[in-house]
Amino acid sequence: MNIRQLKIAILGTRGIPARYGGFETFAEELSQRLVLKGHQVSVYARKRFFEKKNSPGEYAGVHIRYTATIMHKYFETPVHAVTSLIDVLFKPADVILLCNAANAPFAWITAFAGMPVVINVDGIERKRAKWNLFGRLWYMLGERCAVWFSKQIIADAEVIAEYYRNRYKASPVVIAYGATAKRIPAGETLARFNLKARNYILYVSRLEPENNALGVIEAYNSIDTDVPLVIVGDAPYADQYKKLLKEKASDKVVFTGFQFGEAYHELQSNALIYIQATEVGGTHPALVEAMAHGNCIIANGTPENMEVLADCGEYYKKNNFKELAVKLKNLLSDGRRRTELSEKARKRAEGVYNWDKVTEEYLRLFKSVLNK
Numbered sequence: 001m002n003i004r005q006l007k008i009a010i011l012g013t014r015g016i017p018a019r020y021g022g023f024e025t026f027a028e029e030l031s032q033r034l035v036l037k038g039h040q041v042s043v044y045a046r047k048r049f050f051e052k053k054n055s056p057g058e059y060a061g062v063h064i065r066y067t068a069t070i071m072h073k074y075f076e077t078p079v080h081a082v083t084s085l086i087d088v089l090f091k092p093a094d095v096i097l098l099c100n101a102a103n104a105p106f107a108w109i110t111a112f113a114g115m116p117v118v119i120n121v122d123g124i125e126r127k128r129a130k131w132n133l134f135g136r137l138w139y140m141l142g143e144r145c146a147v148w149f150s151k152q153i154i155a156d157a158e159v160i161a162e163y164y165r166n167r168y169k170a171s172p173v174v175i176a177y178g179a180t181a182k183r184i185p186a187g188e189t190l191a192r193f194n195l196k197a198r199n200y201i202l203y204v205s206r207l208e209p210e211n212n213a214l215g216v217i218e219a220y221n222s223i224d225t226d227v228p229l230v231i232v233g234d235a236p237y238a239d240q241y242k243k244l245l246k247e248k249a250s251d252k253v254v255f256t257g258f259q260f261g262e263a264y265h266e267l268q269s270n271a272l273i274y275i276q277a278t279e280v281g282g283t284h285p286a287l288v289e290a291m292a293h294g295n296c297i298i299a300n301g302t303p304e305n306m307e308v309l310a311d312c313g314e315y316y317k318k319n320n321f322k323e324l325a326v327k328l329k330n331l332l333s334d335g336r337r338r339t340e341l342s343e344k345a346r347k348r349a350e351g352v353y354n355w356d357k358v359t360e361e362y363l364r365l366f367k368s369v370l371n372k
Contacts, residue, residue, distance in 0.1 A: 006039045006366060007092070011084045012077075012099030015045020015066070016059050019260055021206060022177070022285035023099045023122070028059075029178055033359040035061040042093070044084040046076070065091070073237040074135060077102050085109040095366045098150070101125065101142035107149035116369050119150040121172075123160060123281030123304070143168065151369045157282035159303045173365060177283040178355030179292035181346075182265040189266040193254050195230065200254075201328070202271035202295070204232040204286035205278055207242050212277035212300065214241075215321040217249050222325045225332055226252070232267060234258045268293040273331055273338065276305055279319060283308050288353040294346035296338040298327050308353075312344040 010027050018024035031041045042063040047053045053066035067087050069080035081103035088096060088110050096110055101121040111117050125139045146153055147164070153172040155161035161172040186197035201220065205211035213231055220229045231249075234257045235242065246255065259267060268274075274295035276287045279302055287308055290297055297313035299305040306315065314331065316323040331338055 006034075006370075007094045008034060008039055008041045008366065009044065009088050009091075009093035009096045010041065010099070011044045011088070011096060012081065012103045013043065013045075015064060016043050016062065017260075019258070023120075025285055026120075026177065027099070029180065029355045030359060030362060031062040032060045033355060034363070037359070037363070042091070044080075044087070046080050074138075078106070078138070081106045082109070088115065089113055095369060097362070101146045102139055104142040104145035104149060105138075107145060111149045111151075116151040117149060118152045118154060118365065118369060119146045120154040120156065120175075121146050121160065121164070122156075124163060125280070151372070152365060154365070155282060157304050157307050159307055160282040175358060175361045175365070176353055177285055177288055178358040179285070179288040179349050179353045180355060181268075181289070181292035181294070181349070182262070183269045183293065184262055184266040186270050187266060189259070189263040190270060193230065193256055195228065195254070195270075197270040198272045199227055200271060201227055201229045201273045201275060202232065202267060202290070203229065203275045203277065204268075204290070205284075206238075207231075207233050207235045207245060208238055209241060210278070210280045212279060212319065212321075213245055214248060215319060216275055216277050216324070217245060217253060219321040219325040219328060220253065221248070221250050222322075223329045223332075225329075227272060227332060228252045228254050230254045230256060230267065230271075232256050232259050232264070265293075268295065271295050273298065273328065275324070275328070276300060276309075276313075277324075278302070278305070283353075288349055291345040291349035292353065294342045296331060296341045297345055298324065298331065309345070310348060312348050313341055 013023045013027045014020045016028040018028045027043050031043050034041045042065050045064050045066050046069050047066040049068040057064040067083035069076050085106050096117045098117055098119045107117045147168045147170045155172045155174050156177045158174055161174045164170040164172045203216050207213055274290040274297045276299040278284050299309050299313050299315055301315040301318050314327050316327050
């Protein structure tokens with residue numbers, strides 16, 4: 001088969017353009033680059049049952065196919081996996097890239113129809129605090145099904161690949177996440193939130209417990225500074241947690257909600273310090289994007305974060321937010337150290353977390369799977 005004329009379907013995300021999280025950005029960045037290389041790419045997006053959507057739509061040359069789901073914390077992802085995989089049976093692809101192990105229990109639908117499926121498993125999602133027993137068991141099933149039904153498991157970090165090797169005797173390939181730095185000077189977005197360039201601390205994540213926005217706010221509240229803390233992110237099923245965050249936050253904490261596109265890049269481009277507080281997952285997109293923008297970074301000392309950031313940032317012991325407060329206070333007063341870490345992070349992102357390089361690695365993987 002000619003690798004330059006593939007039909008590729010990307011399933012398991014909320015669709016493009018990205019308006020939610022890392023997998024959506026991944027689908028947007030990868031799909032556009034595949035189209036530019038001459039391939040036909042469809043990205044599956046979610047809609048409510050009976051909602052009217054133009055399917056397929058198009059975005060930057062990528063076909064967008066909407067299939068239905070139930071908008072519910074526990075049913076949204078698996079129901080959409082079923083409707084998407086059934087749709088692919090009638091719109092066959094040469095290879096299917098399925099995102100998130102939660103979708104893997106249904107991968108047999110197309111695997112048994114002869115369409116090879118490769119699965120990007122994401123992190124060890126069953127460890128997330130937001131899931132009840134059913135959610136954790138479902139993710140555990142998803143891990144096993146990813147091994148059973150995929151032609152190849154993909155991990156975006158060596159830590160995640162090692163987990164699958166040890167637990168399931170699988171042989172994942174590691175393909176990193178990419179990052180694009182679109183540097184935008186201070187403008188409309190900073191003005192809207194009353195911020196000044198190089199005079200705010202930035203945190204970006206979905207507002208869920210294991211991403212530790214609460215710990216970051218408590219650490220920030222404990223230090224004496226006039227530099228505001230900017231919390232970028234939201235979460236659709238976390239109203240109680242978001243309410244708690246706002247109750248704990250001082251009047252110097254700014255909540256922006258989700259930010260995408262140029263607004264997001266403007267916030268990344270002008271931060272003084274960036275905090276990565278996540279404790280679950282593989283490569284976190286916001287972290288590599290902060291690196292690409294040349295931010296000075298303090299990160300939670302998890303193996304995943306340390307693998308990505310290496311020696312290009314400061315770390316605090318896992319979930320030790322008193323230590324985070326100390327690190328934050330020290331960096332606020334040490335401009336030379338901030339500059340040093342900023343330059344090291346930028347260079348590492350350029351060399352390792354490059355979307356064009358990532359695209360080439362996915363194409364090689366697709367070719368390898370099809371040749372088998």
